[in-house]
Amino acid sequence: MFSKILVANRGEIAVRVIRACQELGIRTVAVYSTRDRDGEAVRLADESVHIGPAPSRRSYLNAAAVLEAAKRTGAQAVHPGYGFLSEDPDFAEACAGEGLVFIGPPAAAMQRLGGKISARALMAEAGLPLLPGGLDAMGPAEAQTLAGSIGYPVILKPSAGGGGKGMTVVRDPADFLAAYARAQATARMLFGDGRVYVEKFLYPARHVEVQILCDGHGGAIHLGARDCTMQRRHQKLVEETPVPGLPADLIDRIGDAAVRGAQVAGYVGAGTFEFLVAPDQSFAFMEVNCRIQVEHPVTEMVTGIDLVQAQVRIAAGEPLGFGQDDVKLRGAAIECRINAEDPTRDFAPSPGRVEEFRPPAGPFVRVDTHVRAGDRIPPDYDSLMAKLVVWAPDRDAAIARMRRALAEFRVSGAGLRTTTGFLRDLVDTPAFRQVTHHITYVDEYLGQAGRTESTGSGATSEVA
Numbered sequence: 386m387f388s389k390i391l392v393a394n395r396g397e398i399a400v401r402v403i404r405a406c407q408e409l410g411i412r413t414v415a416v417y418s419t420r421d422r423d424g425e426a427v428r429l430a431d432e433s434v435h436i437g438p439a440p441s442r443r444s445y446l447n448a449a450a451v452l453e454a455a456k457r458t459g460a461q462a463v464h465p466g467y468g469f470l471s472e473d474p475d476f477a478e479a480c481a482g483e484g485l486v487f488i489g490p491p492a493a494a495m496q497r498l499g500g501k502i503s504a505r506a507l508m509a510e511a512g513l514p515l516l517p518g519g520l521d522a523m524g525p526a527e528a529q530t531l532a533g534s535i536g537y538p539v540i541l542k543p544s545a546g547g548g549g550k551g552m553t554v555v556r557d558p559a560d561f562l563a564a565y566a567r568a569q570a571t572a573r574m575l576f577g578d579g580r581v582y583v584e585k586f587l588y589p590a591r592h593v594e595v596q597i598l599c600d601g602h603g604g605a606i607h608l609g610a611r612d613c614t615m616q617r618r619h620q621k622l623v624e625e626t627p628v629p630g631l632p633a634d635l636i637d638r639i640g641d642a643a644v645r646g647a648q649v650a651g652y653v654g655a656g657t658f659e660f661l662v663a664p665d666q667s668f669a670f671m672e673v674n675c676r677i678q679v680e681h682p683v684t685e686m687v688t689g690i691d692l693v694q695a696q697v698r699i700a701a702g703e704p705l706g707f708g709q710d711d712v713k714l715r716g717a718a719i720e721c722r723i724n725a726e727d728p729t730r731d732f733a734p735s736p737g738r739v740e741e742f743r744p745p746a747g748p749f750v751r752v753d754t755h756v757r758a759g760d761r762i763p764p765d766y767d768s769l770m771a772k773l774v775v776w777a778p779d780r781d782a783a784i785a786r787m788r789r790a791l792a793e794f795r796v797s798g799a800g801l802r803t804t805t806g807f808l809r810d811l812v813d814t815p816a817f818r819q820v821t822h823h824i825t826y827v828d829e830y831l832g833q834a835g836r837t838e839s840t841g842s843g844a845t846s847e848v849a
Contacts, residue, residue, distance in 0.1 A: 403429045597643050
């Protein structure tokens with residue numbers, strides 16, 4: 386086992402990794418930008434190293450600075466969290482070149498799965514079902530011909546990147562070429578890679594993902610599935626497990642497909658395979674996230690397995706120590722992402738100083754956060770402030786507990802707004818309660834007159 390790990394991230398995931406390491410008796414090193422000098426991760430870690438100014442490209446994305454910090458402090462391994470360098474195979478190789486263990490999948494597996502085009506091709510070879518679409522990069526004319534052959538609507542997706550960023554739905558053939566040019570420009574700006582591909586846009590559909598764990602000894606399992614259907618512009622808002630409204634045998638088939646895909650790719654570590662499920666309960670592979678997911682706590686709540694500690698143990702060369710039959714899911718868990726955003730202004734970022742921060746408490750309520758009263762939410766990074774997770778014996782009880790917890794959340798600060806009230810409204814909609822929602826439901830819900838004016842009666846999402 387490692388004696389010291391450098392955590393190459395910030396915010397709540399850095400805090401989460403540090404705490405997991407502390408429970409394993411591992412010393413930690415936090416890296417921080419000038420903006421995060423007083424952050425919670427810096428306070429909790431055994432050591433900390435300043436790696437640059439606020440902009441990510443000069444700090445958290447500066448691989449050379451991160452590696453130098455690891456060498457200077459004598460760290461044996463680097464945990465990248467999610468985002469930033471977590472899915473960069475070049476960084477994983479650079480870690481190996483410096484004698485450091487990258488706590489994530491092998492660089493070769495990330496190369497195969499990191500690009501959506503190459504991942505689709507590999508999963509086709511593995512026999513996973515795919516939506517109609519391209520398996521190679523193509524020019525606009527060829528892409529337009531393909532779109533016509535598979536039928537509109539289609540979706541244009543960047544090959545690089547993740548998190549739903551840069552995706553464009555095209556419903557009218559007359560709009561295709563202009564949309565394709567915009568999608569290429571967006572992909573190039575966001576990810577430095579202008580390649581996009583065409584895929585059939587499935588509507589309505591559910592977004593279901595499978596958590597996998599693979600060790601370096603041939604062990605490979607899945608830990609059930611999560612429903613991530615509640616999204617706004619392809620960005621997840623609410624996640625839950627088990628997946629409601631779908632039969633257990635379908636979830637087993639999706640889970641088995643994810644494990645098969647991971648084995649074909651030579652995957653080692655924790656990862657997530659994402660799928661779309663049609664109303665007829667057919668399913669199709671979408672992409673792989675080669676890292677720990679933001680929503681991993683819901684899986685931990687129903688399985689009792691610490692996924693971050695599992696990552697560390699696997700990276701240290703240990704076998705899983707349990708098999709598929711040992712994974713038992715108990716109860717239901719729901720996660721809501723609390724963002725510093727203003728729902729009344731199209732969810733514009735709402736940075737500012739936090740004067741009051743009182744998260745909810747009570748039985749089976751978990752809050753993963755890096756925020757304390759007195760902190761400043763900066764404009765430089767993602768707006769995620771906290772992840773609110775609840776567990777209950779069944780889904781209805783979990784929804785009731787989530788609504789209570791959201792109402793109890795107290796955040797205040799000059800000009801600061803959060804999404805707590807909006808989320809409370811969302812989990813109380815008939816569509817969510819009755820499991821009739823789909824991946825574009827939230828955008829349609831917001832499109833109804835006056836929806837963006839709601840922040841949830843009784844919830845303190847607006848603060849002055």
